[in-house]
Amino acid sequence: VTAAVEHPLYRPVRARIALAAWIAALGALILLVLQLPLSPRFFALVAGWCMVATASLHWLAGRRHDPVFFPARFAVFAFEVVAAAWVAHYIGASSWLATLFLLFPAIEWNMLYPGIWGLMGSLLAVVASGTLIVGEAVGFVPAGAVFPAIDPEYGDPRYALAAFFVSGSVIVGLSTVVSGYAEAGRRQSRELGGANERLREMSEDVRRSHHELEKAYTKLGNTQAELVGAAKLASLGTLIAGVAHEINTPLGALNANHDTIRRALEKLQVILEDETVDEHELDDVRRIVRAIDGVTATNNMAVARMVKMVDSLRTFGRVDRSERDHVDLHEGIESTLAILKQELNGRSIAVVRDFGDLPLVECYPDQVNQVFMNLILNGAQAIRDAGTVTIRTRPAGDAVEVEIQDTGVGIPAENLARIYDPGFTTKEKRMGMGMGLLISRRIIDRHSGELRVDSEPGVGTTFTVRLPVRLQESTDDRPAASTATTESVPAAEAAGAPATYPVQRATTRGGHRATDH
Amino acid sequence: MADTDNATVMIVDDEEMVAMALRSFLELETSYRVLTFTSPEAALEDPAVGDVNVVIADFMMPGMDGITFLRRFREEHPEATRVLLTGYADKENAIRAINEAGLYYYLEKPWSNDHLKLVIRNGVERSTLFAELDERVRALEGANQELREIRRRLVQAFL
Numbered sequence: 001v002t003a004a005v006e007h008p009l010y011r012p013v014r015a016r017i018a019l020a021a022w023i024a025a026l027g028a029l030i031l032l033v034l035q036l037p038l039s040p041r042f043f044a045l046v047a048g049w050c051m052v053a054t055a056s057l058h059w060l061a062g063r064r065h066d067p068v069f070f071p072a073r074f075a076v077f078a079f080e081v082v083a084a085a086w087v088a089h090y091i092g093a094s095s096w097l098a099t100l101f102l103l104f105p106a107i108e109w110n111m112l113y114p115g116i117w118g119l120m121g122s123l124l125a126v127v128a129s130g131t132l133i134v135g136e137a138v139g140f141v142p143a144g145a146v147f148p149a150i151d152p153e154y155g156d157p158r159y160a161l162a163a164f165f166v167s168g169s170v171i172v173g174l175s176t177v178v179s180g181y182a183e184a185g186r187r188q189s190r191e192l193g194g195a196n197e198r199l200r201e202m203s204e205d206v207r208r209s210h211h212e213l214e215k216a217y218t219k220l221g222n223t224q225a226e227l228v229g230a231a232k233l234a235s236l237g238t239l240i241a242g243v244a245h246e247i248n249t250p251l252g253a254l255n256a257n258h259d260t261i262r263r264a265l266e267k268l269q270v271i272l273e274d275e276t277v278d279e280h281e282l283d284d285v286r287r288i289v290r291a292i293d294g295v296t297a298t299n300n301m302a303v304a305r306m307v308k309m310v311d312s313l314r315t316f317g318r319v320d321r322s323e324r325d326h327v328d329l330h331e332g333i334e335s336t337l338a339i340l341k342q343e344l345n346g347r348s349i350a351v352v353r354d355f356g357d358l359p360l361v362e363c364y365p366d367q368v369n370q371v372f373m374n375l376i377l378n379g380a381q382a383i384r385d386a387g388t389v390t391i392r393t394r395p396a397g398d399a400v401e402v403e404i405q406d407t408g409v410g411i412p413a414e415n416l417a418r419i420y421d422p423g424f425t426t427k428e429k430r431m432g433m434g435m436g437l438l439i440s441r442r443i444i445d446r447h448s449g450e451l452r453v454d455s456e457p458g459v460g461t462t463f464t465v466r467l468p469v470r471l472q473e474s475t476d477d478r479p480a481a482s483t484a485t486t487e488s489v490p491a492a493e494a495a496g497a498p499a500t501y502p503v504q505r506a507t508t509r510g511g512h513r514a515t516d517h
Numbered sequence: 518m519a520d521t522d523n524a525t526v527m528i529v530d531d532e533e534m535v536a537m538a539l540r541s542f543l544e545l546e547t548s549y550r551v552l553t554f555t556s557p558e559a560a561l562e563d564p565a566v567g568d569v570n571v572v573i574a575d576f577m578m579p580g581m582d583g584i585t586f587l588r589r590f591r592e593e594h595p596e597a598t599r600v601l602l603t604g605y606a607d608k609e610n611a612i613r614a615i616n617e618a619g620l621y622y623y624l625e626k627p628w629s630n631d632h633l634k635l636v637i638r639n640g641v642e643r644s645t646l647f648a649e650l651d652e653r654v655r656a657l658e659g660a661n662q663e664l665r666e667i668r669r670r671l672v673q674a675f676l
Contacts, residue, residue: 248604252627253538259630260542267545291545298537305534345531345579 228439238343238377239316245342246309250302257295257302264288264295312338316369324471326360329402332369333391340376348386356394362471367443371451374436375404375463382408382461399449402465410457419453448472524641525550525568529560529586530575530602535626539573542630543637557586561593568648569597571640573624576603576610584610587618596648598640600624 267288271281315335337344337351344351361368379389387407394401411419420441444451447467455461526549530536536553543551552569554560557578572590576583587599601614604626614620621643622636 245604248626249532250534252604253532253534255627256538256542256630256633260538260545263542263630264545288545291541294537294541294544298534298541301534301537342577345577348579 239339239373242339242342243309243313246339247306250305253298253302257299260295261292264292309338311335316366316373324362324364326362327365327368329358329361329368329393329400329467330355332365333372333393333402336369336372336376337391340373340380343377343380344389347380347383349380349383350386350388352388352390354390354392356392358393358395358400359469361400361467361469363447363467364443368447368467371440371443371465372402372404374440375465378436378463379404379406379408379461382406382410384409387460396466398470399466399468402467403462404465405460405462407460410459410461411453411455412457416453416455446473522548523550524570524645525552526637526641527552527554527560527566527569527572527597529554529557529572529578529583531555531578532575535575535602539633542633546630546634547637549637549641557581557583560586561589566594569594570644571600571637572597573600573602573637576601576614584614584618587614587620591619596644596651598622598644600636600640602626602628 268285271277271285271288274281277285312335315331316339333353343349376389376391383389383406389407390403390405392401392403392405394403419437421438441451444465444467448471449468450464450466452464452466453461454464526543528536528539528551530539530553533555536555540551540553543549549570552560552566554563557574558580560566569590572587572594574583574586574590578586583601583603587601590597591599598621599618600622601618601620602624603610611623614623621640624633624636
């Protein structure tokens with residue numbers, strides 16, 4: 001804001017010191033020329049003039065003299081009060097006149113400190129010193145108790161003149177030093193104030209940006225939660241569409257068969273209305289009964305299919321037990337395949353099961369099944385026309401591994417690092433929203449498992465899920481009991497934090513892989 | 518062939534229960550000969566199929582979709598009226614089916630027996646009418662051929 005403070009006595013001060021020196025020199029010259037002795041009376045006069053001049057200056061300058069340096073000001077004031085008393089004493093003025101002299105510092109003090117404090121200070125000074133001076137003069141205070149009794153010299157106006165100059169130099173010098181320090185202090189405090197202001201602004205900026213960051217953080221968390229929720233809804237949509245289609249077929253058959261049976265019964269009724277049944281009609285009856293028989297067999301099939309579907313759904317969603325449990329992962333895989341049957345069979349995708357001997361795995365089955373669904377669906381959707389999805393399971397020490405391999409288009413190396421990014425998708429819009437793998441990875445992370453990917457463009461992709469047999473839930477982020485629950489997601493996770501992503505292990509393999517068609 | 522009561526209806530659906538439900542209904546309500554297949558390849562390769570008046574195919578089948586099947590079936594059996602029965606209705610596939618397979622009707626699952634019966638009866642009628650037309654055209658051609666032969670002989674006799 002301002003230039004650095006070089007010295008308390010800033011530039012205009014030097015001019016004032018020069019002025020004071022000139023005045024002092026002039027005073028001394030007068031003393032020399034007039035050959036005046038330096039008597040106490042002379043000093044009394046100097047002090048008196050100092051007081052008068054200071055008061056007058058302050059009077060004239062008004063409040064432009066900031067009362068910055070209070071102790072210095074007070075010292076000057078006290079000095080003035082005492083000086084007034086001395087002057088009054090030595091010029092031999094009456095005690096009443098001396099009291100009037102005291103008005104000068106009082107006025108000055110009031111100018112500096114207007115208001116109640118100035119007034120009180122002035123009154124105190126006037127009363128205190130007035131009491132002493134007047135008291136001595138009237139004999140109330142013993143003579144010589146306050147001021148030494150020195151025989152005054154009267155009448156020489158030369159003293160007054162010399163004293164005027166000497167006091168002038170004292171005043172200028174004193175005020176220069178005082179105001180110099182005051183100005184320096186003001187400057188310093190101004191600078192400090194400026195720096196302080198800047199600091200305050202900076203801290204305000206920091207606070208504001210912190211607040212904004214916080215807001216963004218919250219928003220990010222919310223968006224992430226919303227996305228996860230939406231993705232869950234989307235996968236729920238896939239699930240429902242699959243189920244609806246799967247149920248539609250047996251339902252269609254049942255619906256038609258119901259109508260067929262009704263018709264058959266009507267026909268039988270018509271035939272049986274006659275008392276007699278001839279050979280031709282008997283043939284009809286046989287035909288009708290055969291039809292009913294066929295229809296019933298079909299109905300059995302349809303009902304069995306629907307029961308199986310509902311069973312699969314229950315296994316998949318673990319409607320009956322959504323808490324952690326020891327489960328046979330094959331069951332979950334089978335139920336997932338049953339739900340995705342439409343997606344797979346409808347598109348000439350063969351499913352190969354290469355199941356090993358797995359122990360029961362402690363996990364949240366509904367969540368793990370969601371991972372299987374995401375991965376199998378991804379595999380199926382990566383296949384353009386016809387292809388194979390191979391599901392391999394095997395025990396691996398105190399863990400199990402489930403490998404889901406497709407013969408799809410594969411993932412180019414440059415995309416491998418991004419597959420877990422929220423919203424990253426290469427599918428058409430209607431197929432997904434790019435959250436499946438992120439959700440899967442999070443579920444596996446929470447199970448303290450691993451999700452690895454190997455992919456070769458044009459050959460296919462293999463996702464490997466590794467789950468510990470005994471569930472060690474990672475961190476405090478306990479899996480939600482239900483897949484329908486939307487959880488809030490730590491924004492750090494949402495933002496990527498790629499270092500913690502197991503995708504670092506992702507590799508693109510050269511050469512061909514063994515696929516079992 | 519002209520006898521609509523003895524027409525042949527072929528049903529191709531990978532879901533046995535659908536094929537069976539259709540067969541049961543048709544056997545009860547009509548006197549058509551009903552052939553059911555759960556695999557489109559088997560339907561194409563079966564040598565005992567003979568003439569087919571109406572062919573009803575499912576859309577989503579493993580191995581071959583209904584549209585491809587109907588297109589290929591038309592090559593061998595142009596006389597058959599083609600019907601697609603689908604649980605997966607979308608405009609794109611409907612248009613494809615009509616254009617590629619010369620589809621007569623597009624039925625959605627779940628179907629209504631009455632509607633199905635009507636579609637099949639119309640299909641059979643259409644097929645028999647085509648067959649009749651075909652027969653008449655052939656008869657006409659035969660007669661024409663005969664006339665030409667007579668004319669040729671007449672010309673020969675005169676020369």
